[in-house]
Amino acid sequence: MSEINKEELEARFEHVRLRTSKALDERVKATLAGADTGVEEPSKKGRTAMFRLIKTVGGKLSLAAAGVAIAVGLACYLIGSRSVAFADVLEKVRAAHTVKFKITTQTAGLLPTQTASSLPVSLTEDVMMMEPGKSRITMPGDAVMIADESRQEFLVLDPVKRTAMVITPSEKRPSQGPLEFLDQMRKLEAGSQEKLGQREIDGKTATGFHVSKGPIDWTIWVNDQTSLPIRVELKTSMFGAPVVEVMSDFVFDEPMDESLFSLTPPAGYTIEKQQVNASLPQEEDLINGLRFATWATCGLFPAEFNQPSILKTMLAQKEKGIKPDMGGRTREEAAKYMATEFAMKMMRATLFVGMILKPENDWHYAGNGVKAGDASKAVCWWRPGGSNTYRVVFGDFSVRDCSPSDLPTAPAK
Secondary structure, eight states, rough: OOOOHHHOOOOHHHTTOOOOOHHHHHHHHHHHTTTTTTOOOOOTTTOHHHHHHHHHHHTTTEEEEEHHHHHHHHHHHHOOOOOOOOOHHHHHHHSSSEEEEEEEEEESSTTTTTTTSOOOOOEEEEEEEEEEEEEEEHHHHHHGEEEEEETTEEEEEETTTTTEEHHHEOOOOOOSSHHHHHHHTTTOOOTOOEEEEEEEETTTEEEEEEETTTTEEEEEEETTOSSEEEEEEEEEETTTTEEEEEEEEEEESSOOOOGGGGGGTTTTTEEEEEEEOOSOHHHHHHHHHHHHHHTTSSBBOOOOSSHHHHHHHHHHHHHHOOOOTTOOOOHHHHHHHIIIHHHHEEEHHIOOOOIIIIIIGGGGOTTTTTTTTTTTTTTEEEEEEEEEEEEEEEESEEEEEEEGGGGOOOOOO
């Protein structure tokens, strides 16, 4: 129990009008002193907060007020810590207009040199968000990304090179919120949570809640005094590898300078402009991704259709002296091509598989060992929503509709 301001407590008790009798006063005094009650005073080591409250205020307040103090202390003793309702937490998060926090992303197995048991790659960023849909993320090295979801425009600043990249989408898409996790947290529902008990975080008592929704496993620790998140842990996967995101150091509804979210490049910065495809990935994006994957791996489909497997196959081919044809590009041009065109095609293809296709679409990949151009081998297949047939992609990148009975045997998982 926190320390009590004696003067404030006495002032509050002055408003309590209780009529007492001398006999009652004597009985209360005897109870406080432990006289003729057969109750020994607790040892100093074992004194409860309620006992210290009684001993502190009992001599200075009227006995009637002391009786009220006993009742107050007993109520606190019986009720214990403040109970946090998950519905209140969600309501407060939805009502917040600004929020600051740190986000640490830990990954294992996203690179060919990593394994699931290897030390994770950790990346910590500072995030500021302001409604409606504005965000500012400071990354390692002090690079800054500013986003305005309502305008769907982005600005990436490199203070070291003093460059500003202005990014605009080729077509508009429905706004998803500046950071997906907060948008998804606002959509959680009370009643879906499992209570985890209490623990101390950063010197504050916090109540934990666990929620599993879709591909995300949530652990939310809430400040008992404010009913606001103090730590949020997300567990999911990216391209088949585990990803853990930890949000901490939350500050809600602190005033923020709107100039921090300006999309106007600072004076003296070299400006670059880039347009990206922000539409939802389609089947065509998957086909393009498969083409680029086999180009990068010199004609061989990777064991799995995800970026780690593609990179692993590329490195294996490189060790054999086999490299993709860069079409006469210089080393710098080739690096830029891989970081932009190739990366974007692969990202949209893997997002189609990981975001657009759901478990009910029954996705399968069987490209391991298949050579590009082999029309006799099925590489992957899935069932579009509401369809009785499957879409099947073959090694020559052709696509056909097949009934379930005509599908090849799915590879063992």
